Amino acid sequence: MTSKISNIKIQAITSFLPEQVIDFRENYKTIFGDKRVEETIRATGIEQSHLARLDQTSSDLCFYAAEELFERENVDKFSIDGLVFVSQTADYILPSTSIVLQNKLGLSKDVICIDIHYGCSGYIYGLLQAVSWIKVGMCENVLLLAGETNSKLVNPLDFALKMVFGDAGTATLLTKGHDEMAFAIHSDGSGYDKLIVPAGGYRLPSSDDTRVSVQDRDGNIRTMDDMYMNGMGIFSFSIGNVPNNVREVLSLQSWSKDDVGLYAFHQANRFIIDCIRKQLKLQWNIIPLNLQKVGNTGPASIPLLLSEKGNFFSEEDREKVILSGFGVGLSWGAVACNLSSTHFYEPIIK
Amino acid sequence: MDTKKIEEIVYSVIRDYCKNNNIETEISKDTPLIGSNRIMTSLGLVNVIVDIETAFLDEGTEITLTSESAMSGRISPFRSVGSLCYFIGHQLGIEQ
Secondary structure, eight states: OEEEEEEEEEEEEEEEEOSEEEEHHHHHHHHHOHHHHHHHHHHHOOOEEEEOOTTOOHHHHHHHHHHHHHHHHTOOGGGOOEEEEEOSSOSOSSSOHHHHHHHHTTOOTTOEEEEEOOSTTHHHHHHHHHHHHHHTTSOSEEEEEEEEEGGGTSOTTOHHHHTTBOEEEEEEEEEEEEEEEEEEEEEOGGGGGGEEOOSSSSSSOOOTTTTOOEEOTTSOEEOTTSOEEOHHHHHHHHHHHHHHHHHHHHHHTTOOGGGOSEEEEOOSOHHHHHHHHHHHTOOGGGSOOOHHHHOBOGGGHHHHHHHHHGGGSOTTGGGSEEEEEEETTTEEEEEEEOOTTOEEOOOEEO | OOHHHHHHHHHHHHHHHHHHTTOOOOOOTTOOSSSTTOSSOHHHHHHHHHHHHHHHHHTTOOOOTTOHHHHHSSSOTTSSHHHHHHHHHHHTTOOO
């Protein structure tokens, strides 16, 4: 799917990180061993992550980010007429978490709410949903909340994943404007099992059998109720598809790769981003990273990155920006957009 | 650079990795790097890839082991030590 949508604007982005910080060297060396911890950090570039409290959900993290956005941008809550919540860790099986957030945030009952059940590519889908509502005239101000509490999906003894994923919540405000966004989104369900929580849905309900711990040949322990990732499979998929996806949106906007002042990639891990960078022949100075301190935060990773690093780039640099998300599904998508007038607020941590 | 030098670099990096990680195995062209019989973790392979690229760079030769064509192909260049050496030779345009 490719599409260009005009007369929209990303007005502001805020983010929230839970205060509990897990330093991998300090916390995991005694559990997983020095060599494994160092090998993992070297391969991923991730040294720590923020973890939500047990009683804190993705919607809670997004709620704080949204409240921050309303306050910093002086937004009349009743002007919000669309709410998109992107996460794979919803509050309930039903109802949709976006509806719960409508009430919790004190938004109008006229607001349209939708949940998007996507992970690492989810922010791109959320943007497309939000700007589509604005473009067709259904909405004028859409709040896009993207958050994840990956820590609740990962087995505590699965060091390979525990040292990759982190928790975060973000809020993005989209409005009518004069900008244009070019989207290119792809799906390949043949890889559905490369990143999966096998049990707990209706295909394979959680049971005593699915809760049995199994150790894989690398020493990671997990049950079928926990997240599983085929690391090499996801790596091959990413390198094989993301560079072309970026070229697609560049072509849609008739931009060259060197016209772009900022590439915001999903913060999967440093190695994957470096491989994508090499394929596209890009310099590091236009590819910000924040994964070292926050890990892979799924659908929150791109807005969290922009929230933290957006202001490091000049308005001119931000006139031509590429956002790229990829992962679970398998699914991948990119956006070419203008963020020169977008307001970025640094992550709040509490 | 010739096939002998390529094998020398690749075998050396993999042997160092195995030594540092207490992996006792004889390295041959058939040694699997991915799949159920692989000798290292996927994270270990990532580090070996980086080390091989660096070792070639130290010899004045730039290679990319994770190109789009390699990763999107049906057959992975990482299936064995031999296939990895062949892939590098092919990338450098060396007759094999």
